[in-house]
Amino acid sequence: MMPKMTISVPHEGAAGLTGAWRTFRPVVNRDVCNKCGICAMFCPDAVIDPDTLEIDLVYCKGCGICANECPKKCIEMVREEH
Amino acid sequence: MMPKMTISVPHEGAAGLTGAWRTFRPVVNRDVCNKCGICAMFCPDAVIDPDTLEIDLVYCKGCGICANECPKKCIEMVREEH
Amino acid sequence: MTEIPKEEMILKCPSTCAGCGSLLALRYILKAAGKDTILVIPACCNSVIQGVYPYMLHTVPVYNIAFAASAACASGMSEALRATGQKTNVIVYAGDGGTADIGIQALSGALERGEDFLYICYDNEAYGNTGMQRSGATPLGAITTTTPNGKTVNKKDLDRIIEAHNLPYQATASSSYPADIYNKVKKALTIPGPKFIHILAPCPPGWRIPSSKTVEIGKMAVKSGVWVLWEKENDKFTISAPSRAAMKKPMPVIDYLKAQGRFRKVDEKTAAVIQANIDKNLRKIAIEAAQSEENI
Amino acid sequence: MTEIPKEEMILKCPSTCAGCGSLLALRYILKAAGKDTILVIPACCNSVIQGVYPYMLHTVPVYNIAFAASAACASGMSEALRATGQKTNVIVYAGDGGTADIGIQALSGALERGEDFLYICYDNEAYGNTGMQRSGATPLGAITTTTPNGKTVNKKDLDRIIEAHNLPYQATASSSYPADIYNKVKKALTIPGPKFIHILAPCPPGWRIPSSKTVEIGKMAVKSGVWVLWEKENDKFTISAPSRAAMKKPMPVIDYLKAQGRFRKVDEKTAAVIQANIDKNLRKIAIEAAQSEENI
Amino acid sequence: MYEIRIHSRGGQGGVTAARMMASAAVKDGKFATACPFYGAERRGAPIVSFVRIDDKPVRIYSQINKPDMIIILDPTVMDTVDVLDGLKEGGKIFINTNEETPFPPGFKVFRGDLTGIALRENLVVSGSAIVNTPVIGALAKLGLFTRESGVEAITDTFTDPRNTNAAKAAYDEVIV
Amino acid sequence: MYEIRIHSRGGQGGVTAARMMASAAVKDGKFATACPFYGAERRGAPIVSFVRIDDKPVRIYSQINKPDMIIILDPTVMDTVDVLDGLKEGGKIFINTNEETPFPPGFKVFRGDLTGIALRENLVVSGSAIVNTPVIGALAKLGLFTRESGVEAITDTFTDPRNTNAAKAAYDEVIV
Amino acid sequence: MSGKLTMSTGNKAVAAAAKMAKPVVVAAYPITPQTEIIETIADYVASGEMDARYIPVESEHSAMTACIGASITGVRVFTATSSHGLLYMHEMLHWAAGARLPIVMGQVNRTLAPGWNIWAEHTDALSQRDTGWLQIYVSTVQEAYDATLMAFRIAEDTRVLLPVMINMDGFLLSHIMQPFEMTEPGDFIPPLNLPHKIDVLDPKGYGAMSPANVHYQFRFDMEKSMRASRTVIDETETEFKKRFGRTYKPVDEYLTEDADVIIIALGTLGKEAEVAADLLRKEGIKAGVMRIRWFRPFPLDMNIKGKELVVIDRDYSFGFGGVIAGEIQARYPDAKIASIIAGLGGQEVTYEDMAAFVKNRKTGTEFWFGIPQEEQ
Amino acid sequence: MSGKLTMSTGNKAVAAAAKMAKPVVVAAYPITPQTEIIETIADYVASGEMDARYIPVESEHSAMTACIGASITGVRVFTATSSHGLLYMHEMLHWAAGARLPIVMGQVNRTLAPGWNIWAEHTDALSQRDTGWLQIYVSTVQEAYDATLMAFRIAEDTRVLLPVMINMDGFLLSHIMQPFEMTEPGDFIPPLNLPHKIDVLDPKGYGAMSPANVHYQFRFDMEKSMRASRTVIDETETEFKKRFGRTYKPVDEYLTEDADVIIIALGTLGKEAEVAADLLRKEGIKAGVMRIRWFRPFPLDMNIKGKELVVIDRDYSFGFGGVIAGEIQARYPDAKIASIIAGLGGQEVTYEDMAAFVKNRKTGTEFWFGIPQEEQ
Numbered sequence A, B: 001m002m003p004k005m006t007i008s009v010p011h012e013g014a015a016g017l018t019g020a021w022r023t024f025r026p027v028v029n030r031d032v033c034n035k036c037g038i039c040a041m042f043c044p045d046a047v048i049d050p051d052t053l054e055i056d057l058v059y060c061k062g063c064g065i066c067a068n069e070c071p072k073k074c075i076e077m078v079r080e081e082h
Numbered sequence C, D: 001m002t003e004i005p006k007e008e009m010i011l012k013c014p015s016t017c018a019g020c021g022s023l024l025a026l027r028y029i030l031k032a033a034g035k036d037t038i039l040v041i042p043a044c045c046n047s048v049i050q051g052v053y054p055y056m057l058h059t060v061p062v063y064n065i066a067f068a069a070s071a072a073c074a075s076g077m078s079e080a081l082r083a084t085g086q087k088t089n090v091i092v093y094a095g096d097g098g099t100a101d102i103g104i105q106a107l108s109g110a111l112e113r114g115e116d117f118l119y120i121c122y123d124n125e126a127y128g129n130t131g132m133q134r135s136g137a138t139p140l141g142a143i144t145t146t147t148p149n150g151k152t153v154n155k156k157d158l159d160r161i162i163e164a165h166n167l168p169y170q171a172t173a174s175s176s177y178p179a180d181i182y183n184k185v186k187k188a189l190t191i192p193g194p195k196f197i198h199i200l201a202p203c204p205p206g207w208r209i210p211s212s213k214t215v216e217i218g219k220m221a222v223k224s225g226v227w228v229l230w231e232k233e234n235d236k237f238t239i240s241a242p243s244r245a246a247m248k249k250p251m252p253v254i255d256y257l258k259a260q261g262r263f264r265k266v267d268e269k270t271a272a273v274i275q276a277n278i279d280k281n282l283r284k285i286a287i288e289a290a291q292s293e294e295n296i
Numbered sequence E, F: 001m002y003e004i005r006i007h008s009r010g011g012q013g014g015v016t017a018a019r020m021m022a023s024a025a026v027k028d029g030k031f032a033t034a035c036p037f038y039g040a041e042r043r044g045a046p047i048v049s050f051v052r053i054d055d056k057p058v059r060i061y062s063q064i065n066k067p068d069m070i071i072i073l074d075p076t077v078m079d080t081v082d083v084l085d086g087l088k089e090g091g092k093i094f095i096n097t098n099e100e101t102p103f104p105p106g107f108k109v110f111r112g113d114l115t116g117i118a119l120r121e122n123l124v125v126s127g128s129a130i131v132n133t134p135v136i137g138a139l140a141k142l143g144l145f146t147r148e149s150g151v152e153a154i155t156d157t158f159t160d161p162r163n164t165n166a167a168k169a170a171y172d173e174v175i176v
Numbered sequence G, H: 001m002s003g004k005l006t007m008s009t010g011n012k013a014v015a016a017a018a019k020m021a022k023p024v025v026v027a028a029y030p031i032t033p034q035t036e037i038i039e040t041i042a043d044y045v046a047s048g049e050m051d052a053r054y055i056p057v058e059s060e061h062s063a064m065t066a067c068i069g070a071s072i073t074g075v076r077v078f079t080a081t082s083s084h085g086l087l088y089m090h091e092m093l094h095w096a097a098g099a100r101l102p103i104v105m106g107q108v109n110r111t112l113a114p115g116w117n118i119w120a121e122h123t124d125a126l127s128q129r130d131t132g133w134l135q136i137y138v139s140t141v142q143e144a145y146d147a148t149l150m151a152f153r154i155a156e157d158t159r160v161l162l163p164v165m166i167n168m169d170g171f172l173l174s175h176i177m178q179p180f181e182m183t184e185p186g187d188f189i190p191p192l193n194l195p196h197k198i199d200v201l202d203p204k205g206y207g208a209m210s211p212a213n214v215h216y217q218f219r220f221d222m223e224k225s226m227r228a229s230r231t232v233i234d235e236t237e238t239e240f241k242k243r244f245g246r247t248y249k250p251v252d253e254y255l256t257e258d259a260d261v262i263i264i265a266l267g268t269l270g271k272e273a274e275v276a277a278d279l280l281r282k283e284g285i286k287a288g289v290m291r292i293r294w295f296r297p298f299p300l301d302m303n304i305k306g307k308e309l310v311v312i313d314r315d316y317s318f319g320f321g322g323v324i325a326g327e328i329q330a331r332y333p334d335a336k337i338a339s340i341i342a343g344l345g346g347q348e349v350t351y352e353d354m355a356a357f358v359k360n361r362k363t364g365t366e367f368w369f370g371i372p373q374e375e376q
């Protein structure tokens, strides 16, 4: 008999849709991007796909690290409008 | 109002008359002793008077350190007889 | 770099603050550790960011434990696992408070006993989870909610304390150098006995920096010599590449201090003391590295 | 020597075992400290030997405190005394268990905060009061009731752990060298901030030696380099005279081991490891002393 | 008793806003409590706080389930949070926005571009516009407390005149 | 119920003696308990321990205040401890000594030079003669339990034959 | 209220009261939801508003120990904690009381892990009820402030000399903002004169071996002081009213006189229960409220004869039952109690829920709010 | 008794039982008077008699935590402590129960400092009564052994999954030597199958944020298990008797059937009370004894109707009263109790004293043995 207690199972979104936290959104200028992958490497939340370099805006918190670290400076942080 | 609790005041013999623990008693050969004071220095229990070099047998536990450390080897540990 | 697995071991998306260094570090730790791993986490930011019951985001088992207790918990786990023939990695991921302050007793005991586990301290230099009170690891001059005028004593030298326990493996790392973290964790996990890695993990709200600056500030820490990356395998002490480079001509620490709101009350005198501390420490580390070279 | 006051600060006669090294040491500590002193004692042999209520033997105030708690207690005392303008010495007298094991957290915290007190650890290398279980400070190979075949891991290097806290004053001492204790305590008490002295205190029942051999074994520890007497004032590291002499030609450690029942299960291999550890440590200490000389 | 729920984000100052609202009401001679439903929120995460205003001391500590008014300091929280949950029929909504936002009928909707005002007054901390003082102005305009009490509540907390300026601007600019 | 109090010193083995006594009685089919009144005693400090022997299980845990018998393993404790305290009228005394010791009248006194025997058998640990096995021999002689049970109780605890030898010597040499 | 009102959280009010009491040493360790107390004090000290030493210890065990070390030198001390912090100092709680030190502690009630949960529950403090600490549970910001002031006076009274814990519900009170009057205590708290303080000129030993034939006497002396504290509390609350106009009793009563049924609860639940009583009375049920403020010493003169009781426990003693219900039944054997377990781990309990507890009460049973009837 | 008898102390018997149960990990820290337990286990492990890992932790907080860490991997664990050691692990006691881990602990009852005193008292364990641990108090060496064996089976039963503490009086039982039968348990203790053990192939998170709307449900589940443990205890004791012939009940009764007055006590006092009852009966007083063995879960079916009770508490909750007397009164409101506080800090209490308690009993009062009447 399994005791009832705080035992959790892995599940995406378990801490909420953190994209809602964002006030600025990263917008990549694909023309300039050299696909170096540095943005994906440094994104703390791992919301940049390492292959496609797509940013998952459902979760991206808009921290701006990707923009700050991009060697090509091709990510712009744009104010969210709703 | 003083609370009743385990508060103790300084008092000789508070841990009992430790001389009773002794199975061997230090006996000093005063003829050989050079009064260097080493026995008094090393007696853990400080029962050797630093001036007179008298041993307080009420408390001496008979550890034998004095005998062991005496440079003149003039302290003998003698079995207690009662 | 190419060897780092692409698979993420943490699902989207923990409730760390935007730009959290400790999360960035943990990504690479778990990539290095792989699935046969149990994570032990004492009270800290990383204990609350996992998601809310009945769900969690980490894809390895996570055992949350009391604040003071992580190394003891890992001791019990590792002894039980080894006794039953299991090789599962036991990794503690704890904050600086849970390591240098309230957890140091359990840690010191586990190290002395030679337990087989990896202890990783992510150091955001304060009690982040409770809103940035000073910890033993808070550096001189830093403002926290309990040091409103800046801390007046030095950061506890956790690494030397741990070093005194003569571990088979010990290292420092930084969330701004993920590959270095990955490699160090990988190596550590091949070695039996207690291992310790100390990761500087910048924390935007605590350090009063924009969330975008986490990686940049972490690099500045290394460039200025505030933080030195090294590893020590038994007696072999090596300065890691980024710090070797940085130590040739360290950035003045004032640049590092100025970039952070928490140091805004540091006056010139204190800044000079901080610089002097760094200079002294760098000299010492250089000597240690040189001596270690010689001995090989 | 002549300057050591004759007055004893402990009345006859504590209920320590016959030949107790920790009591011998305490005699000289209190002579050095004088009457304006509060002694803080955690659970240990020295907490039970004071006499039985309503009487006690110490002629300075003694505050007994919980096992893990002495450094924190001293912190509170010293802060309160200083806040009210009193200079009273606050001295912790704690065993190795209360220092290196259960008490290390409070101690490490107090040192980091820079509290103004003197912490003295008397090291009998086991939990004497509870009948000789192993402590973190029990040396490799020593039999205790919880290591019936001899301890399989090294003695925790308490001194290096403390050193990592960068105290203004730190020293080692031995109950076999009372004048050295006296001088070190005297000096320590002139210095503000946290001070630490680590005293090796042979323990006849624990070490399985005749009670008469306490002083002799303590000297052998120094002569063999098992125990090195030194002091460190800020960055100045000095080897004390007896160890300077001993280090010229250390006695083989096997003589030291053979003299004690607790080491009776040490085989040749372990003895060699112990000797190698000592050799290494002595080299390190010599280098440190030399470097410290240079820097002056 | 008048019950207000405030929706904002960690770091935006919603909690301080609640306190100033309660404080202003108290200055008017009312009784009021402000209670932040704190969790382990991080900067950026949606949070709610509550204000209760009454003519006698407030003795209720449990959450507000049927508010008389909803204040939305950050409209983006509406994507993930049902901000209207429990709002009484005919209840009021104040939303920080510069454009009309559609709400279901049966509520009285007010708005003001608090963020715009904050940015104008340069009330920005770590990249976020601080809207907790402008909202006090807007609410004074809505009659929750007097203008004077609102200003006093702000100056009790903040010395920087930008705060009162922003509040005054909001008072003037709120769209009823 | 037969109640015995043993006076000895820390390190002398008085506690083990008590256990072997109880054990021997149990081997005879009796019920027995041995309880050391432990304190924080040090090697050398006087201690007491207790043995109770009965035909049914012993249910008493409190100290023995009116013993039927006193055993003095170390006569020197008599300097500081009132060893006869509470001894019943007509009670027995056994003392480890080689010379006659005066006791008040009304008790039955027995003696044996256990220390001498232990030294003879070289039963010495850290300089102290261990008298806890010889005493078992002496007590068997006094009829507290059978000789066989006494020997068994010793061999359960100690493998070294010096122990049984000493006990046997004591059995023979005890002066009744 | 008479004076100028300040908006403040419960936490800040406790910190403000501690400042007014002028302790010489504050040693504390942060924990949610207590942090604001010690952060406020750290601010006071940093700004010079408070002339105290703030010791930022490395754990709660050390926090309480540092308080003990400071207190025995004869100075006033203060600390604050919550939940796991309180548990971690458990050994030293026993110690502080046994050492007869008048330490005052702000304690923010929070539930216990695992799993982590930071919301209100009283089990943390109630499970310390044998430690020899006086315990008060407060329900408003004003009361938190006033109780903290009174705590120093009561603890330090030489008839008492026991530590005092001021309990307040996590978040519900610690973080709520209410208007309150920050009364200047003046000489309401007399200077501390600790009879057994350490004196190097008259050296004494504290706490060495305590023989079996006296130890129990020291424990009885603690109990005597606990008993005496009832008088001291009454005196202090009377004096407080005389000076500052606010009335407090060990048990706060609301509409009890003519009540048929009485809700008994601690802290904010006890305050909100008044609203439940109002509601019930509207429905014709004569309900009242007794809010236990001083839980240690336990109240012995509650006038509950002939009334039915609905006791709400925001706590639980596994394998036994609600602590409050149990102790009331123990001291008032005739009491007709319906025991309700509600509010654990921050479970939401409204006055409407409480009214329902009353309406559905079954004397002699225990009911866990939120658990389906068939599982009870 | 049937089998071969061994002379053993209570400590050694507990160690022997632990050995029989074959735990995989033992983590413990020494403290008088428990040391013998762990020294014996260390010996067993060193000699190979026991195939376990002995972790010589640096404190009791770590001892309990290491047990928790080992237990959650699904292995059997054991530890032992006493007094301040128990207090120092207080936080982790709450944790172990909340984590639903079937840890078994030998606990030697000793009083609390200051001043230092190493003799028997139950306050150490009783002040842990809210932690969710099952608690049993034993009175003979045989019972200590048997209870330890049964503890593993009870704790690990999936209907229970709560930790169990075996309490024995310091020195009085821990150090007394009695003959006992070291029964081989065979398969009496089934293999442990922890349903929630960590599995890297099915990763789960333990103890992260537990929301307010479920946390109380987990607490209720603990209470449900506590309730279920009553059945499990009965089953286990029945099975034990079937296999090994020795009979145990949650409450041990002696001459209660026709008794007018019943002494209630725990541990060795409860055993020696039988002698007091015999003595009283000789004097014509119909006395009996109820020795509470399982204190958590609290016994709910004591047959005390119409009898007078003399409850001896070797413990105290300051500002309230004796813990046992209080809880009995709470659960048996009709009980006519004379409450006696006796034996604190090793205070000597003989069967003659207990007989006197009965003869001088005053129902409804509390009496501190050894304290002059006028001070009571």
Ligand SMILES: Cc1ncc(C[n+]2csc(CCOP(=O)(O)OP(=O)(O)O)c2C)c(N)n1
Pocket (backbone or CB within 6 Å): C043, C044, C045, C046, C066, C067, C068, C094, C095, C096, C097, C098, C099, C124, C125, C126, C127, C128, C129, C130, C135, G030, G031, G032, G060, G084, G085, G088
């Ligand atoms: C015994 C105890 N004391 C205090 C706390 C409150 N607490 C939880 S996390 C934390 C700070 C953790 O700091 P750190 O270890 O540096 O990790 P961070 O939060 O910075 O990630 C504190 C004080 C607790 N949970 N338990």
Ligand SMILES: Cc1ncc(C[n+]2csc(CCOP(=O)(O)OP(=O)(O)O)c2C)c(N)n1
Pocket (backbone or CB within 6 Å): D043, D044, D045, D046, D066, D067, D068, D094, D095, D096, D097, D098, D099, D124, D125, D126, D127, D128, D129, D130, D135, H029, H030, H031, H032, H060, H084, H085, H088
């Ligand atoms: C919390 C706690 N755990 C355990 C003990 C038991 N205990 C008292 S003294 C002691 C050993 C002390 O060892 P050490 O510090 O080395 O001093 P020594 O006895 O050797 O003088 C122990 C384990 C205690 N008093 N408190």
Ligand code: SF4
Pocket (backbone or CB within 6 Å): A028, A032, A033, A034, A035, A036, A037, A038, A039, A040, A053, A069, A070, A071, A072, A073, A074, A075
């Ligand atoms: S860092 Fe910049 S250039 Fe590199 S992949 Fe990302 S967006 Fe492209």
Ligand code: SF4
Pocket (backbone or CB within 6 Å): A026, A042, A043, A044, A045, A046, A047, A048, A055, A059, A060, A061, A062, A063, A064, A065, A066, A067, C019
């Ligand atoms: S803004 Fe931050 S969270 Fe979003 S993709 Fe960039 S680095 Fe990741």
Ligand code: SF4
Pocket (backbone or CB within 6 Å): B028, B032, B033, B034, B035, B036, B037, B038, B039, B040, B053, B069, B070, B071, B072, B073, B074, B075
């Ligand atoms: S040590 Fe020997 S020679 Fe020196 S004073 Fe003592 S007895 Fe005399």
Ligand code: SF4
Pocket (backbone or CB within 6 Å): B026, B042, B043, B044, B045, B046, B047, B048, B055, B059, B060, B061, B062, B063, B064, B065, B066, B067, D019
């Ligand atoms: S035998 Fe020991 S105690 Fe006695 S005088 Fe010599 S050194 Fe001191």
Ligand code: SF4
Pocket (backbone or CB within 6 Å): C015, C016, C017, C018, C019, C020, C021, C022, C023, C045, C124, C128, C129, C202, C203, C204, C205, C206, E042
């Ligand atoms: S407070 Fe700092 S460490 Fe904690 S989650 Fe936020 S950024 Fe990360």
Ligand code: SF4
Pocket (backbone or CB within 6 Å): D015, D016, D017, D018, D019, D020, D021, D022, D023, D045, D124, D128, D129, D202, D203, D204, D205, D206, F042
């Ligand atoms: S056990 Fe050792 S340290 Fe303790 S009193 Fe005896 S000799 Fe001294």
Ligand SMILES: [Mg+2]
Pocket (backbone or CB within 6 Å): C095, C096, C097, C122, C123, C124, C125, C126, C127, C128, C135
């Ligand atoms: Mg941190």
Ligand SMILES: [Mg+2]
Pocket (backbone or CB within 6 Å): D095, D096, D097, D122, D123, D124, D125, D126, D127, D128, D135
């Ligand atoms: Mg020691």
